[in-house]
Amino acid sequence: GASESVRIVEVGPRDGLQNIREHIPTSTKLELIQRLEDAGLTAIELTSLVSSKAIPQLADAQDVLGSPQIQRALQNPLLRLPVLVPNVRGLQTAIRNNVKEVAVFVSATEGFSKANINCSVETGLSRAREVISLACRYNIAVRGYVSCIFEDPYEGPTDSAAVLRCIKSLLDAGCYEVSLGDTTGIGRPTDVQRLLDYLVGNGVPLKKLAGHFHDTRGQAAANAWEAYRRGIRVFDSSVGGLGGCPFAPGAKGNVATEDLVHMFHSAGIETGVDLPRLIETAQWISHKLGKSYSGRVDTALAIK
Numbered sequence: 161g162a163s164e165s166v167r168i169v170e171v172g173p174r175d176g177l178q179n180i181r182e183h184i185p186t187s188t189k190l191e192l193i194q195r196l197e198d199a200g201l202t203a204i205e206l207t208s209l210v211s212s213k214a215i216p217q218l219a220d221a222q223d224v225l226g227s228p229q230i231q232r233a234l235q236n237p238l239l240r241l242p243v244l245v246p247n248v249r250g251l252q253t254a255i256r257n258n259v260k261e262v263a264v265f266v267s268a269t270e271g272f273s274k275a276n277i278n279c280s281v282e283t284g285l286s287r288a289r290e291v292i293s294l295a296c297r298y299n300i301a302v303r304g305y306v307s308c309i310f311e312d313p314y315e316g317p318t319d320s321a322a323v324l325r326c327i328k329s330l331l332d333a334g335c336y337e338v339s340l341g342d343t344t345g346i347g348r349p350t351d352v353q354r355l356l357d358y359l360v361g362n363g364v365p366l367k368k369l370a371g372h373f374h375d376t377r378g379q380a381a382a383n384a385w386e387a388y389r390r391g392i393r394v395f396d397s398s399v400g401g402l403g404g405c406p407f408a409p410g411a412k413g414n415v416a417t418e419d420l421v422h423m424f425h426s427a428g429i430e431t432g433v434d435l436p437r438l439i440e441t442a443q444w445i446s447h448k449l450g451k452s453y454s455g456r457v458d459t460a461l462a463i464k
């Protein structure tokens with residue numbers, strides 16, 4: 161019969177790079193995006209339009225977006241290429257650069273909200289609503305993120321009711337989907353199960369949710385699998401397992417895209433991604449960044 165499939169949102173060029181201190185040339189970022197596209201990824205978060213003091217690595221966002229390569233890609237109706245924006249100013253820059261989709265982000269908790277976007281959860285939500293309502297007028301799709309679904313890096317455990325409140329607010333305002341961020345990577349499958357049961361029990365449609373799991377404690381792929389079993393069909397991940405947020409100290413990268421793809425393909429679940437090409441890209445970017453490649457799927461597939 162028709163096979164199952166999941167949608168993967170590749171966040172490598174944004175989450176993957178944002179916390180790296182060493183200068184990365186714009187040309188390397190563009191080549192990364194091209195290679196990801198060539199590997200079959202059809203949803204790629206390109207960059208973020210945020211304060212360059214907060215995230216110096218992505219200060220070249222406008223050069224990335226304005227490049228002929230990205231301007232061409234933005235015209236391709238088969239690709240979703242969101243850009244992260246914290247406020248209306250970021251949205252306006254996105255609009256000027258022909259961006260068709262943006263992502264807004266809030267935290268379920270006060271500590272991370274203050275550290276990450278310098279305001280309360282409530283103010284973060286109202287800024288997000290402003291962005292969403294203006295974006296809707298420009299026919300720009302908006303994805304939402306809720307961070308700290310399990311814990312706040314400064315305050316400890318998160319109340320699930322706070323996660324629910326943020327999700328509802330973002331969906332009501334017009335986000336087509338909300339991605340659940342385990343920002344610090346503390347969650348385990350039992351935590352995923354508990355939170356999803358709670359959200360579904362409170363009327364959140366699983367079709368509107370995505371999973372965004374950081375891999376600090378090695379549980380991210382297991383968490384994605386548990387979320388899949390519970391009905392989630394969209395997953396954020398980062399090539400080579402890059403990623404992390406400077407305002408969540410100690411958090412490791414996102415689940416590696418190649419690990420997710422390998423896991424889903426082995427279960428007969430389609431992703432549309434060419435795994436050998438993706439692994440090659442993971443090795444290439446790791447080398448470019450002077451890191452040893454941390455993936456494990458390459459050895460599983462005996463690809464050198």
Ligand code: HMG
Nearest residue numbers: 209210211214246249250276277278305307308341343405
């Ligand atoms: P602020 O200091 O409260 O407000 O920052 P501000 O309006 O005074 O802005 C500060 C500076 O940023 C000013 O520059 C503004 O002009 C500039 P200065 O005058 O000092 O030179 N600025 C901007 N520049 C470019 N584009 C803009 C923009 N807006 C202001 N759109 C603000 C508030 C939200 C701007 C700041 O805190 C910020 O940019 N934060 C973003 C932090 C960030 O990007 N974090 C990482 C992404 S979130 C994440 O990783 C989690 C996620 O992956 C999910 C998960 O894992 O949970 C999504």
Ligand code: MG
Nearest residue numbers: 175341343372
């Ligand atoms: Mg993240």
